[in-house]
Amino acid sequence: MTNKTSFHGSDIEKIASHYKVPMDSLVNFAANVNPLGFPASVSEAIASNLDVLSTYPDREYTRLREVIGAYCKVDSNHIMVGNGSSELIALLIHQISSKKTLILGPTYSEYQRELASLNSSIEVYNLKSEEGFRLNQECFLEQLAHQYDLLVLCNPNNPTSSFLPNNEVEVILERCKRHHTFVMIDETYIEFVADCQEASAVSLIQRYDNFMILRGVSKFFAAPGLRLGYGITSNVKLLENMKNLQIPWSLNSIGAYAGELLFTDQTYIHATKTLIEKERRHLLSELHKLSELNVFPANANFILLQITKDNTTAHDVFLACLKEGCLIRDCSSFDSLDGQFVRFCIMNPEDNRRLLRVFSELFN
Numbered sequence: 001m002t003n004k005t006s007f008h009g010s011d012i013e014k015i016a017s018h019y020k021v022p023m024d025s026l027v028n029f030a031a032n033v034n035p036l037g038f039p040a041s042v043s044e045a046i047a048s049n050l051d052v053l054s055t056y057p058d059r060e061y062t063r064l065r066e067v068i069g070a071y072c073k074v075d076s077n078h079i080m081v082g083n084g085s086s087e088l089i090a091l092l093i094h095q096i097s098s099k100k101t102l103i104l105g106p107t108y109s110e111y112q113r114e115l116a117s118l119n120s121s122i123e124v125y126n127l128k129s130e131e132g133f134r135l136n137q138e139c140f141l142e143q144l145a146h147q148y149d150l151l152v153l154c155n156p157n158n159p160t161s162s163f164l165p166n167n168e169v170e171v172i173l174e175r176c177k178r179h180h181t182f183v184m185i186d187e188t189y190i191e192f193v194a195d196c197q198e199a200s201a202v203s204l205i206q207r208y209d210n211f212m213i214l215r216g217v218s219k220f221f222a223a224p225g226l227r228l229g230y231g232i233t234s235n236v237k238l239l240e241n242m243k244n245l246q247i248p249w250s251l252n253s254i255g256a257y258a259g260e261l262l263f264t265d266q267t268y269i270h271a272t273k274t275l276i277e278k279e280r281r282h283l284l285s286e287l288h289k290l291s292e293l294n295v296f297p298a299n300a301n302f303i304l305l306q307i308t309k310d311n312t313t314a315h316d317v318f319l320a321c322l323k324e325g326c327l328i329r330d331c332s333s334f335d336s337l338d339g340q341f342v343r344f345c346i347m348n349p350e351d352n353r354r355l356l357r358v359f360s361e362l363f364n
Helices: 012-018 040-047 050-054 062-072 084-096 110-116 137-144 166-178 236-245 253-262 266-287 314-323 349-363
Strands: 079-083 100-105 121-126 150-154 182-186 211-216 228-232 293-295 302-307 341-345
Touching: 040 253, 050 253, 062 079, 062 228, 062 253, 079 084, 079 236, 079 253, 084 110, 084 182, 084 211, 084 228, 084 236, 100 110, 100 137, 110 121, 137 166, 150 166, 166 182, 228 253, 266 293, 266 302, 266 349, 314 341, 314 349
Parallel strands: 100 121, 100 150, 150 182, 182 211
Antiparallel strands: 079 228, 211 228, 293 302, 302 341
């Protein structure tokens, strides 16, 4: 039997098969993907320009980097693109070749998988549920004194939806600079944060060269299949070394062409931000009315809940939601979240109401 904690949020086919549920009956609250779907304007443009497949992409992805630079308000020379943020995570970790790494957790498992391939010594500094998954910066700075080669931050963090403001990130970067620690900041979910431009560590790029920001289009632009990721750093030597390690043309012509359009679709970007902000407020407000649940502050497009009801586990809640056609994430596979925590992402209003009805029946 498949282990109940082994499913990823994108494993809807496996879950439907395992639990014998029609896949088309499920609303996927587990994958953290924008409910608006891939922008129609970009789909239409791709369909009308499939001849881009007949040519190699520009090896330097010059135009795409310029578009991303304008989107992020950063020099395009500080940007590299790749086959999803996963490729860039791997390239960065292998380039740093960290012997000793600190990860701020609980978080995405891909970091540890890549680090394990290098036999890096890995330590995890877990945020605590009793502190609302807020970072105790004083304690964390003391931890950084233990001389790490690499620090890994996901901001906003998955699965906690907690967020480090820029002033705290800068303090961490300054301390890491003192200890010769490089910092990888995964900003996959940053665009879902209110005032994203102010919230992002991109504003610190000019002042610090001991960190790199990684992003992708899978979540915000609902394009996990496009495999487009990008990294931003002012460390020119690191960028050169990563590009030398990268397989040529790792991002295909369709991905490059689509990216040039995605980041300029202001109608889609505005609609997404409006929807997520409105629904996030509504969901948090309604969830706080329910007993036997701890509802944690949410900064991304997903919400983490802790179940405090007697004799009710995360898996019980997962199954109850699945029965009603709502696929949420049992967070038992995340370090330190065993048994009590579930995560779900923000979907369209009617689907969110459907999930709220399930929670109301379980916890009222």
